[in-house]
Amino acid sequence: MKLFNLFRRGSAPVARERLQILLAHERSARNQPDLLGILREEILAVISRHVAFEPDRVQIKMDRGKSVSTLEVDIEIPNALGAVPTS
Amino acid sequence: MAQVLVVTSGKGGVGKTTSTAALGAALAQGGEKVVVVDFDVGLRNLDLVLGAERRVVFDLINVINGVAKLPQALIRDKRLENLHLLPASQTRDKDALTEEGVANVIAELREKFDWIICDSPAGIERGATLAMRHADAAIIVTNPEVSSVRDSDRIIGLLDSKTVKAEHGERVDKHLLVTRYHASRAARGEMLSIDDVLEILSIPLLGIIPESEEVLRASNVGSPVTLSNAHSAPARAYFDAARRLTGDTVPMAVPTENRGIFNKLFGRKAA
Numbered sequence: 001m002k003l004f005n006l007f008r009r010g011s012a013p014v015a016r017e018r019l020q021i022l023l024a025h026e027r028s029a030r031n032q033p034d035l036l037g038i039l040r041e042e043i044l045a046v047i048s049r050h051v052a053f054e055p056d057r058v059q060i061k062m063d064r065g066k067s068v069s070t071l072e073v074d075i076e077i078p079n080a081l082g083a084v085p086t087s
Numbered sequence: 088m089a090q091v092l093v094v095t096s097g098k099g100g101v102g103k104t105t106s107t108a109a110l111g112a113a114l115a116q117g118g119e120k121v122v123v124v125d126f127d128v129g130l131r132n133l134d135l136v137l138g139a140e141r142r143v144v145f146d147l148i149n150v151i152n153g154v155a156k157l158p159q160a161l162i163r164d165k166r167l168e169n170l171h172l173l174p175a176s177q178t179r180d181k182d183a184l185t186e187e188g189v190a191n192v193i194a195e196l197r198e199k200f201d202w203i204i205c206d207s208p209a210g211i212e213r214g215a216t217l218a219m220r221h222a223d224a225a226i227i228v229t230n231p232e233v234s235s236v237r238d239s240d241r242i243i244g245l246l247d248s249k250t251v252k253a254e255h256g257e258r259v260d261k262h263l264l265v266t267r268y269h270a271s272r273a274a275r276g277e278m279l280s281i282d283d284v285l286e287i288l289s290i291p292l293l294g295i296i297p298e299s300e301e302v303l304r305a306s307n308v309g310s311p312v313t314l315s316n317a318h319s320a321p322a323r324a325y326f327d328a329a330r331r332l333t334g335d336t337v338p339m340a341v342p343t344e345n346r347g348i349f350n351k352l353f354g355r356k357a358a
Contacts, residue, residue, distance in 0.1 A: 010276020015233050016283045023240050023287060030244050 036062055043073060053077045089197040092204045092332075093222040095246075097238030099209030101230045102266040105302055105312070107206040108136045109322070110226070112311035113329035115170035120201045122161065122171040124192075126218035127208040128184055131175035137164065138309025139172055148176040151188030157195050166314055171200070184217050193221045202332075211241060216249050223252070224260035224332075226293060230267045231279040236287055239263075243290065262293035264328060269298050270342040281341060294328030296321050297342035 040060045047053070057076035063069060094107045104127075111123040125133035128148065134140045139162050145155035150173075157173075164170035173196075176183065196203045207218035219225060225246050229239045246259045253259060265284055272278040285292055296302075301319040305312035313322045313329075320342060327337045 010278075012273070012276045012279050012283065015279055016287070019233055019236055019287050022237065026237075026240070027244070 036060060039071065044075075047075060051077055089200055090202050090332075091193060091197070091221050091223045092202065092226060093207055093219040093224075094204060094226045094228060095207040095215065095219055095242050096209065096228040096235065097211060097215075097242040098230075098235045101228050101235050102296070102302075103209070103228050104132050104136050104206055105306060106226065106228050106264055106266060106296070106325070107133060107204055108311040109305075109313050109325040110329050110332070111202070111204050112164075112167060112170055113313045113326050114202050114204075114332065115164070115167040116313060116326075117329060117333070118169065119333070120169050120199070121204065122173055122196055122200045122202070123204045123206060124173040124196070125175035125206050126184070126214055127206065128175045128214055129178060129180075130208065131177060133206050134162075134172060134174045135309065136306050137172055137311065139164070139174075140309070143174045146174045146176040147192065148178060148183045150192055151183065151185060157192065166310075182213075184214060186217065186220070189217050189220060211245060215242075216245065219246055219250055219259075221251055222246075222259055224262065226262045226264050227288070227290065228264050228266055229284060229288070231265060231269075231273065231281075231284055233279075236279065236284060239288055243288065261290040262332075263288060263290050264293045264296065266296040267298045268295050268342060274343075292339065293331055294324050295339070295342060296324045296328075 040058075043060070044055065044058060053075050059072070059074040061072040061074075063072070094103050094110070096103050104125075107123050111121045115121045123133060123137070124147065125131050126147070127133070131146075134143050142162050145160035147160070149155040150157050150160050160173055162172040162174065164172065173192075193203065205218045205222065208214040219242075225242075227239050227242060229235050243261060246261060247253050250259050263285065265281060268281070269278055273280040281292070281295060297320050299319060299321045301316050302312055302321050305315040308315060311325075312319065313325050316322055317326075324340070324342070327340065330337050
């Protein structure tokens, strides 16, 4: 196929490859109904059982990397409101 | 039983309105009773492409609002007595198109016609989703070009989730119509080939409309290309596509411009 493309010298194979990669990504995203929203809701539900915090002082971020993706949860817990750490 | 078709694409300017007019006319020329419905509220053009722009009195929105009865808004084509047009309005208010109103109009049209062909506006907003809402089958118009293919993929996703059929666990039949196809450029690898587009979108092919000056000429004079020049390459491709819609098996003719050694070596056949 690669050799074939060399002879063709057209840009269509590039278009085709770009589309295949992009659409594979977009299709998988389409089938996951707001993963970040669900994670946010469930994580906050668990944490709020143990510590008090203000819901708008929460940041959840997801970074998709090539081999590893990271989920960053940043919750600001005010000392006055926060639960007293046990033991 | 009546068939409701939506002609859709996501991307603008790929040939939805031209294809709606040509397929509607081709079906009517074959004796079918056809109505083409313009859903592009605010930017109607199907009337112009069909040469009926000076005969519009009432429109889809008037029917939905109860200002006019459906038969008052329907325009019968002057050349084809089986072909009717329900024009869109020129009002800018897209909210005038209500879900219930569209459902009622489609139900009434189902009783009068064999084919109801809905010309969708570009985009994925309300007008486009309402145009596909009641479809039994969809014609996805795609140019062999990256942005058009990507948007078609998006539209296919919507057809599988936002239509009445999808919500009832059924499938909207999907047909790919590739328009503005340059056989020689595809053979040289300068343009996505039919195989490429089929592989990426993986829906069945309804037809390949070659790039042709006849298409522009037809819209210039306000006539579907199947009427203005029935023997031209695009007209023949539309006739074939219309026959496939009615269930006929028609061999797929892949347009070719030159059958030189280059083409034989590097040309790829359609699926």
